[in-house]
Amino acid sequence: MIRTGFRPTLRLTEFQLLISPGLLAIVGLLMIFLVPRGLVRWTWGDIWVSLAFAGLALAISITFGLRGFRGDQVLLPITATLAVIGLLMIQRLHPDLARLDDGYAALAQRQLLYLGAGTAILWAIVMFAGPLRFMTLLRRYKYTWLLLSLALQGATFFFGTEINGARLWITLGPVQIQPSEIVKVTLAVFLAGYLDEKRELIGSSWRVGPLSLPPLPYLVPMGMMWAACLLTLVVLNDLGSALLFFGIFLVMLYVASGRAFYILFGLASFAVACWVAWLAFARILIRVQNWLDPWQDPLDTGYQQVQSDYALASGGLLGTGFGLGRPTLIPEVHTDFIFSAIGEELGLLGSLAILGLYFLLVMRGFAIALRAQDGFVRLLAAGLSAIIGIQTIIIIGGVIRLIPLTGITLPFISYGGSSLLTNFAIVGLLLHMSNLPRRA
Amino acid sequence: MPTVLRSVAFVLAFSLIAFGLGTGDSVSDARWLALLGTAWVLLLVATRVRLPAALPSFNRSLVRTALVLATVFAVVSAQLVRIQIVQSEATVNRSATAPNGDVVANPRLGNRDLAVRRGEIFDRAGNVIAGTERGDGVWIRTYPDPATSYVAGYYSPLLYGTFGLEATYDEELTGQAGNNPFLRWRNELLHRPQQGVDLNLTLDAELQQTAHDLLGGRNGAVVVTDVETGAILVFASNPNFDPNALFTSTPPENEEASAYWEELNAAPDSPLLLRANLGRYTPGSTFKTVTAAVAIDEGFAAPDDVYEDDGDIDIEGRVLVENNRPDPTRTEWTLAEGLAWSLNVVFAQIGLEIGPTVMWEYGERFGFGSDIPFDLPVAGSQMAGSREFLDSLNALADTAFGQGELLVTPLHMAMLTATYVNDGQMMRPYLVQSVETQAGETIRSTEPEVWRQPISAETASTVEALMVNAVENGSVQAATVPGYVVGGKTGTAETGGDDPHSWFIGFIGDPEPRYAVAVVLEATEGGQAGAVGIGRDMLAATITSCRPD
Structure with a gap:
């Protein structure tokens, strides 16, 4: 049964949960402006940003209720909390970064713009996806999404702008977009459609002598994905996206097929390929070196990682407090290394709390997948949640030197338009899917 | 997976992480990563719960994925604890050298x-x-x-x-x-x-100023100590440095400070090497007090024992010429006269009498070769480069009158001097009298403490009398301070090429000795007169300014 018509509902849980990120935004921004300067006086002008964001979040919740939206009530508060922390961090880094480089002069304003646009996308998806039969569109044109993914990655290769040795951006007039951020969503949409369609083949397998090989519909995309991810790594030097894409693929394949063997085989073969790449390419060797011991070359290749280590270590348990650390000593602190800034200023308690929020977000997404009736929706919900989880692990793991560092954004927190817009779109899609008919 | 196996895996994973967190010296050393990897695999085993058979395949895989994700988040948290808590202090203070030599x-x-x-x-x-x-x-x-x-x-x-x-x-x-x-x-x-x-x-800024006035820019050191407590009242060194010029609070000031630093390090007379505690000099004849103390303490000699000194002595074919006899016609001198007139031939004989073993042993008792406990690092004094050096008779004789391979710091000489007048007790020297909070609450107060007792009280008072005799009747009469009892001994450190360094050690009392001084003046043309003058004036200034409490 598909609900139609507007039957307003009370989204009290969501509304209540949104109060804490709202207060966090206001108090946090006051701290950022007042504490480092030793001021106690403030004006509404200092915190209009936070008031606007808190108001926006509450307004969204209310319009959802008025619209009769009966979906998940926890996703939006978690997303809002993460976004607020990102907003505060960028507001806090902005003056310091702007002093270092004129290029950062509009950093905070741009981030606000992206945040507003992201929120708008989330809102629009939830409000209008139903009437537009969004899920049907997504499912029906799955090969279009595949082509779009390939085209975007191809365009990055041919027309991409190389920054810091990695080709991740396409410049379109005044804006730079990061195609891999879009591709991660279109890829998940394609895989959900494809794997759902081939679902019946799960039981079958090929027998070659004693070996039991996956059926062709799994084997072919597996090989293609494997090759595409390796190309991303080698040609674009984008280890982060390669890992992310392959991770999404493996999770969705496993969820669809239920066969751990495919995953282990996929992981092992990708690991071998990475190892070969490590031997073959000096820049990957440097990455590994910086992961294991950046102190060998603390001024050149290891500089960023060493500074990040200093920042995280000086945070300790409680952190220095907002605005009282020196995270801007780390190059690219507002994107790849924003987690180090959080670690320094909010301490272990803050960094663990944020980790916990991401975990909750993913689990909530999985819960939506579990409850969904439709096979495509289930796979898509699982895939989109996995994107957030895997991306978080890849970048945080890299920053804290658990795995080699990769240039990828921390969802909702890092500076960057493409990243914010797509991650908000993911949450919008998850919210929409949570409101679809459920399994009994 | 059986519950027992899962529990064991969980406990094992937890112990591995706990053990790994506490060990290792770097945030991501290979051992820790290996431990963490193993712990992760164990966690995967631990979370492999039995799922109801009725659960659809999709739900089953999703629950498994969620559990795997949970283990990964747990591993990330463990690494966060390591980087932010366990390794925090070490990382914050860590420095490294870049390939180009810059220190980060x-x-x-x-x-x-x-x-x-x-x-x-x-x-x-x-x-x-x-x-x-x-x-x-x-x-x-x-x-x-x-x-x-x-x-x-x-x-x-x-x-x-x-x-x-x-x-x-x-x-x-x-x-x-x-x-x-x-x-x-x-x-x-x-x-x-x-x-x-x-x-x-314990430092007295006024007396410290006096010491600098007396040194007048010449390189050297003056140390004054309270003989009963070991408290240091004067700790003057030339050359020295201006710490104001090395303090900076903003990066723009750093340039000037670095220039000053370079200058200090390039200066040939090493201003950062404070002479009082870090300068090692040959003690010259001031060491005769030690030789006398050893001989008397071991019963080899008494102040009235007579030694022959007719102007030279032949030790294994090397002729040692005596220049210090006040009366060239006299050939017999007592130990007391030997010290008063600083007769090398007399002390060479005493040294040979003592022998290398006893000499070395007393050296250790007096603190040669030991780290002197002090509020600042003290360069180690040495009796000789090695014990074997003293086995040569000539080396032993040279050592006995203060040459050979002897090296001492001014601080150590002041401590030795104080030992003679403090019943043979060598006090632990100190500069910090007390540590106090800004609220005025005393946290810690230094109690005087005997570091060593190298010689008996009787020996000590005998040496004290010998030094008083040297000032009253011998070659150190320039050290006399009217109205007070003063004992002293001069010394000249032959340095090979340059002008010799000159020494004075002494004490002052009214009549019980209360302050001891050690003065060294580097490469002084005027000989010992400079050091004696500084020592005398320093002792006089100290005793007049520091009335008994």
Whole structure:
């Protein structure tokens, strides 16, 4: 049964949960402006940003209720909390970064713009996806999404702008977009459609002598994905996206097929390929070196990682407090290394709390997948949640030197338009899917 | 998976992480990563729960994925604990050398130090030696008195760290030691400046100034100690440095400070090497007091024992010429006269009588070859480069009158002198009288303490009398201070090519000796007169300014 018509509902849980990120935004921004300067006086002008964001979040919740939206009530508060922390961090880094480089002069304003646009996308998806039969569109044109993914990655290769040795951006007039951020969503949409369609083949397998090989519909995309991810790594030097894409693929394949063997085989073969790449390419060797011991070359290749280590270590348990650390000593602190800034200023308690929020977000997404009736929706919900989880692990793991560092954004927190817009779109899609008919 | 196996895997994973967290020396050393990887695999086993058979395949895989994700988040959390808590101190203070030789350190350290209201250092009368003043968002270190400043050392948070008392007492001065831990925690939480505790020194700024006036820019050192306690009243060294010029609180000041630093390090006479505690000199004839003490303490000789000195002595074919006899026609001299007139031939014979074994043993008792416990690092004194050196008769004879391979610091000579007049007790020297919070609460107070007793009280008083005799009847009459009992001994350290260094050690009392002095003047043309004059005036100034408490 598909609900139609507007039957307003009370989204009290969501509304209540949104109060804490709202207060966090206001108090946090006051701290950022007042504490480092030793001021106690403030004006509404200092915190209009936070008031606007808190108001926006509450307004969204209310319009959802008025619209009769009966979906998940926890996703939006978690997303809002993460976004607020990102907003505060960028507001806090902005003056310091702007002093270092004129290029950062509009950093905070741009981030606000992206945040507003992201929120708008989330809102629009939830409000209008139903009437537009969004899920049907997504499912029906799955090969279009595949082509779009390939085209975007191809365009990055041919027309991409190389920054810091990695080709991740396409410049379109005044804006730079990061195609891999879009591709991660279109890829998940394609895989959900494809794997759902081939679902019946799960039981079958090929027998070659004693070996039991996956059926062709799994084997072919597996090989293609494997090759595409390796190309991303080698040609674009984008280890982060390669890992992310392959991770999404493996999770969705496993969820669809239920066969751990495919995953282990996929992981092992990708690991071998990475190892070969490590031997073959000096820049990957440097990455590994910086992961294991950046102190060998603390001024050149290891500089960023060493500074990040200093920042995280000086945070300790409680952190220095907002605005009282020196995270801007780390190059690219507002994107790849924003987690180090959080670690320094909010301490272990803050960094663990944020980790916990991401975990909750993913689990909530999985819960939506579990409850969904439709096979495509289930796979898509699982895939989109996995994107957030895997991306978080890849970048945080890299920053804290658990795995080699990769240039990828921390969802909702890092500076960057493409990243914010797509991650908000993911949450919008998850919210929409949570409101679809459920399994009994 | 059976529940038992899962529980074991969980406990094992937890223990591995706990063990790994506590060990290893780097955030991501290979061992820790291997441990963590193993723990992760164990966690995967531990979370492999039995799922109801009725669960659809899709749900089953999704639950498994969620559990795997949970283990990964657990591993990430463990690494966060390691980087932010366990390895925090080590990483914050870690420095590394780049391939081009530049040293990289945590840029936060300097500013963290500057945010601390560093404890102040005062002389015995409460004069500021190292002060703390409020600057623009930071605390500025000042050293108002050039005569005492370098005794505090330097404090250069942005560039060169700490040195001297600033280094020895860094924990106290930054408030890490001595303060209430709860207050520290509260200050940290509320971002209030940490308050260091203050040091009250035994140093007397006025006497220190006198010492510098007497040195008059010549290289050398003056140390004055209270013989009964070991408290250091004067600790003057030339050359020295201006710690004000090494303190910086903002990067623009660093250039000038670095230039001064380069200059200090390039200077041929090494101003950072404070002569009083770090300068090692040949003691020359001042060491005859030690030789006399050893001979008397071991019963080899008494003050009235007579030795033959007819102007030279032949030791294994080497002729040692005597220049110091006041009367060239006399050939027989007592030990007392030998010390009073500094007769090398007499002391050569005494040294040979003592023999290498006893000589070396007494050297160890007097602190040669030991680290002298003090508030500043002290260069080690040596009787000889090795024990075997003394096996040569000529070497033994040379050592007995203060040459050979002997090396001593002025501080050590002052301590030796004080030992003679303090019943043979060698006191532990100290500069810091007490450590006090800014609220005036005394945290720690230095109690005088006997470091060693190298000789008996009787021997000590005999040597004391010999030194008084040297001033009253011998060659050190220039050291006389009317109205007081003064004992002393001069020395000349042959340095090979340049002009010799000259020494004076002595004590003053009214009549019980109370202060001992050691003076060394580098490469002085005028001979011993300079050192004796400084010593005498220093002793006179000390006893007149420091009335008994």
